[in-house]
Amino acid sequence: MTRPIPLQRGPNSPGLDNPGRRALLVGSAGAMASVSLLGFTPLARAQSAMTLPDYAAWKDQSALIVHSANTMETRRDAIGSGVLTPSDRLFVRNNLPPPPADVTDQPDTWAVRIDGVKNPKTLTVAELKSLGVVTVASVLQCSGNGRAFFPHGASGTQWSVGAAGCVMWTGVPLKTVVEALGGPVAGATYITSTGGETLPDGLDPKTVVVERSVPTRALEHALLAWGLNDEPLPRAHGGPLRLVVPGYYGVNNVKYVKRVAFTEQQTDAKIQASGYRIRDVGMKGAPDQPSMWEMNVKSWITAPLSESRPGRTMIYGVAFGGSRAVAGVEVSTDGGEHWQPARFLGPDLGPFAWRPFVFATDLSAGEHRLVSRATDVDGNPQPEGRKDNERGYGHNGWRDHGVTLTVA
Secondary structure (H helix, E strand, O other): OOOOOOOOOOOOOOOOOOHHHHHHHHHHHHHHOOOOOOOOOOHHHHHHHOOOOHHHOOOOHHHEEEEEOOEEEEOHHHOOOOOOOOHHHOOEEOOOOOOOHHHHOOHHHOEEEEEOEOOOEEEEHHHHHOOOOEEEEEEEEOOOOOHHHOOOOOOOOOOOOOOEEEEEEEEEEHHHHHHHOOOEOOOOOEEEEEEOOOOOOOOOHHHHOOEEEEEHHHHHOOEEEEEEOOEEOOHHHOOOOEEEOOOEOHHHOOOOEEEEEEEOOOOOOHHHHOOOEOOOOOOOOOOOOOEOOEOOOEEEEEEOOOEEOOEEEEEEEEEEOOOOOEEEEEEEOEOOOOOEEOEEOOOOOOOOOOEEEEEEEEEOOEEEEEEEEEEEOOOOEOOOOOOOOOOOOOOOOOOOOOEEEEEO
16 A cells, blocks of 8 residues: 655755755756656655655655655655665656566567677567576666756756665666677677567657667666666666666666667667757757766765754765765865765675765764765866756756754
């Protein structure tokens, strides 16, 4: 049985870091106040009254902010200090409603077509399992994570920090599958994957299909995954089979994948040709703009978030390097004026996983602005500010992601 979701209010609610932010979001929410042809519900109604949809009813609703039937965010205070995100707390972002409930009843029978190789073939999940298996830890993050902090009111779900999680994927390396089929054809420069959602009637399929192209360099780490956190991949997260591209934003990790092709050009599907492109505020998307592929270095505070007592305080957070490993993270308790190194917690699960961290300090009574700043293994630091862009993508600036702590 699902429970009504509690409203989040307070200084660390998503995008509500100050009174001015509240006013901003009231205005920008109008951009999402119409019911979409694809089954989305208005933001205001979703956050105040909506319960979990059937396909995600198994999740821990107390740990989630339900933005719509297809968008659910992990609360900042539910991220915790663990290395892995429990599946029932992991955020959900669907560009289309998921396939029917029986899609995962017999997962081994799901088939994916591999094209653009010397010996094209359709393989079932059972056949994929006979080729090899690996388990990889990686951060799954929506391109718009942090959108709520953009001052221009970028349209789309107003994610704060919870459109991200670190999970274990189990599947077969895509490279292994491709090698078994003779390798990519000459001239292939992209891996183009197509999702298996049911497309709405009466619309041009190219305007709604989830079909993404990534550079062939992604082949080195990509996998066809049938498991999530040591369990069968659930429908809410792309089961029975999902393309996983560690280090890349979530949209490239195509759910319900039914075709993987090695192509000379990027797909002309709208989600690729004009969607998920970095462009200036007010500009339309176009194929010549940067695509949301590799993730960047990022971190944020997860606790404490609003109140604490004077004295010894343990400050927790998570940090990751995006498409490369994270090397270290610093914490500031005065809004970035002074920095000190934090300590990583738990095991290192590889270059694509996040690292929980902790910083111990003594805090006096008053207000303290807590921020964190990560650096990847190549020396790239998390920037202070954001790169303003039309859709609010790729925000990793440390200043906006901070929290104000009242010590009393």
